[in-house]
Amino acid sequence: MYRKGDKVVVYGGRADGKECRTTVDLAIIEAVGEHQLIVRPLSSWSKPVVVHVDRCEPIRNKFDQPPAVPLPQTGDLVLTWSWKYGDDDVKSQVGTVHSVVYKIDGIFFEVHIGSEIIKVEKDSCILLQSSSKKP
Numbered sequence: 001m002y003r004k005g006d007k008v009v010v011y012g013g014r015a016d017g018k019e020c021r022t023t024v025d026l027a028i029i030e031a032v033g034e035h036q037l038i039v040r041p042l043s044s045w046s047k048p049v050v051v052h053v054d055r056c057e058p059i060r061n062k063f064d065q066p067p068a069v070p071l072p073q074t075g076d077l078v079l080t081w082s083w084k085y086g087d088d089d090v091k092s093q094v095g096t097v098h099s100v101v102y103k104i105d106g107i108f109f110e111v112h113i114g115s116e117i118i119k120v121e122k123d124s125c126i127l128l129q130s131s132s133k134k135p
Helices: none
Strands: 007-015 020-032 036-041 049-052 056-058 077-082 091-103 106-113 116-121 125-129
Touching: 007 036, 077 106, 091 116
Parallel strands: none
Antiparallel strands: 007 020, 007 056, 020 036, 036 049, 077 091, 077 125, 091 106, 106 116
């Protein structure tokens, strides 16, 4: 399953009395044993390390293109989000698409949230649920 030169995801973490945190690193396999791998982490200049094979997951050498995501349409339920440098959290609001605006600089949505309509860029909006449109 593993071969020298393959890339792997190496899972690690920290557990104490209060919480459990997971870490993920990318590495290249240097040598393969029955129960352990010698891997060289890609994220730093650190030396090769020995890890158990159960802490690793191979990265396949292909990338499957996911199907296209449908563009939200009028009446669809969407989540708008924003984040600015320095913010700790992503700010989000849920609303209904009032209209879709096609402009030279991109696609925008006018979203009805509460008692107002806000304009957001296509990439700042994700589809939560399509409206049931009957012909």
